[in-house]
Amino acid sequence: xxxxFAIAINGIFVKNFLLVQFLGLCSFLGVSKETKSAVxxxxxxxxxxxxxxxxxxxxxxxxxxxxxxxxxxTISFIIIIAALxxxxxxxxxxxSPPLYRSLGIFLPLITTNCAxxxxxxxxxxxxxxxxxxxxYGFAAGIGYTMVMLLMSxxxxxxxxxxxxASVQGLPHAFFITTLLSMAFVNFFGxxxx
Amino acid sequence: MAxxxxxGEFIRGIIKDxxxxxxxxxxxxxxxxxxxVENALGMAGAALFVLLGSNVMVSALRNHIPPITRLPxxxxxxxxxxxxxxxxxxxxxxxxxxxxGIFIPLIVVNCIIIGRAEAFASRNTVKFSIVDxxxxxTGFLLVLVTIGAIREIFGTGMIxxxxxxxxxxxxxxxxxxxxxxxxxxTIGVLMAMVNYGRIRKLREV
Numbered sequence: 122x123x124x125x126f127a128i129a130i131n132g133i134f135v136k137n138f139l140l141v142q143f144l145g146l147c148s149f150l151g152v153s154k155e156t157k158s159a160v161x162x163x164x165x166x167x168x169x170x171x172x173x174x175x176x177x178x179x180x181x182x183x184x185x186x187x188x189x190x191x192x193x194x195t196i197s198f199i200i201i202i203a204a205l206x207x208x209x210x211x212x213x214x215x216x217s218p219p220l221y222r223s224l225g226i227f228l229p230l231i232t233t234n235c236a237x238x239x240x241x242x243x244x245x246x247x248x249x250x251x252x253x254x255x256x257y258g259f260a261a262g263i264g265y266t267m268v269m270l271l272m273s274x275x276x277x278x279x280x281x282x283x284x285x286a287s288v289q290g291l292p293h294a295f296f297i298t299t300l301l302s303m304a305f306v307n308f309f310g311x312x313x314x
Numbered sequence: 315m316a317x318x319x320x321x322g323e324f325i326r327g328i329i330k331d332x333x334x335x336x337x338x339x340x341x342x343x344x345x346x347x348x349x350x351v352e353n354a355l356g357m358a359g360a361a362l363f364v365l366l367g368s369n370v371m372v373s374a375l376r377n378h379i380p381p382i383t384r385l386p387x388x389x390x391x392x393x394x395x396x397x398x399x400x401x402x403x404x405x406x407x408x409x410x411x412x413x414x415g416i417f418i419p420l421i422v423v424n425c426i427i428i429g430r431a432e433a434f435a436s437r438n439t440v441k442f443s444i445v446d447x448x449x450x451x452t453g454f455l456l457v458l459v460t461i462g463a464i465r466e467i468f469g470t471g472m473i474x475x476x477x478x479x480x481x482x483x484x485x486x487x488x489x490x491x492x493x494x495x496x497x498x499x500t501i502g503v504l505m506a507m508v509n510y511g512r513i514r515k516l517r518e519v
Contacts, residue, residue, distance in 0.1 A: 288506045
């Protein structure tokens with residue numbers, strides 16, 4: 122069984138969701154143009170990740186497994202995530218309208234963010250217990266936030282650079298990601314397996 | 315839209331509405347599973363099956379789904395087909411299933427499939443939805459196989475499909491291409507090339 126420390130290092134660095142496991146790239150490329158929206162998106166993703174890991178673990182091990190319904194896992198996970206996103210939306214809209222306005226369109230998009238379903242499915246595949254599942258969701262969220270911040274800071278600075286027209290936009294973002302990802306690959310082997 | 319023809323719709327899915335290069339959808343599996351041609355084929359096949367199933371179901375039910383609940387309905391339809399392909403692949407192709415890992419269940423949140431359900435299948439007849447699914451699916455397949463072939467040939471020096479040795483070139487394999495960085499670089503270069511071609515075409519017109 123993995124210790125909590127190993128799970129943290131794994132989730133944040135070694136198996137970083139964005140750069141190593143390629144999960145959640147759509148939001149990563151779409152929202153990382155400026156730091157402000159990147160921070161809002163990361164906070165929302167992190168929150169939903171932790172909540173979804175918790176809820177999915179409870180549903181999977183106390184409802185689906187005892188009843189032998191594990192083939193319904195994908196469908197129940199996506200419903201849990203959609204419900205959570207709705208809940209978060211209601212709560213934020215009620216209690217903090219300014220935050221709701223600044224997050225705006227990103228909130229509903231979290232449902233289709235593959236990083237969240239990814240955490241949940243990985244928790245099941247790795248057979249993590251309750252604390253481990255929640256902690257993995259937390260670590261994955263931290264890793265996501267860190268890379269989002271790095272990327273948005275870099276993109277804000279290279280925005281003014283003169284690049285050929287055909288490389289502008291997404292290809293340029295991919296080249297920046299290549300360099301970031303090469304740095305993260307160096308974390309392979311930090312944890313002896 | 316002008317007169318729809320089967321051939322025209324099929325070609326549109328491959329070129330004009332190419333899911334990866336034109337619509338920039340579904341990037342996660344494109345990068346994650348393309349370490350070899352074999353994985354790329356498996357992923358594209360699974361995605362094509364789900365796309366076909368969901369397009370047919372959505373277009374057949376399009377007059378019965380109330381607009382306000384259409385997104386949850388689409389997701390449940392897609393989920394059903396994903397669960398089917400997940401179980402079929404686990405039973406019949408275990409090595410491929412292990413290689414693709416969590417990206418099979420993640421087809422549920424692949425924007426290509428829900429995007430086609432929303433943008434095409436919910437507005438068109440079953441016949442054209444099937445053609446659209448095949449067109450978009452083939453476009454996805456071509457991109458995946460291209461990226462997979464580039465990464466496999468530079469990363470290992472050969473292409474092996476289902477135990478069949480296709481090509482081998484005498485180079486020093488560059489492990490970088492198999493690592494995540496290689497995926498980001500390959501798609502960056504390909505996308506820049508596609509953009510270059512597009513800009514030149516616009517200039518000629």
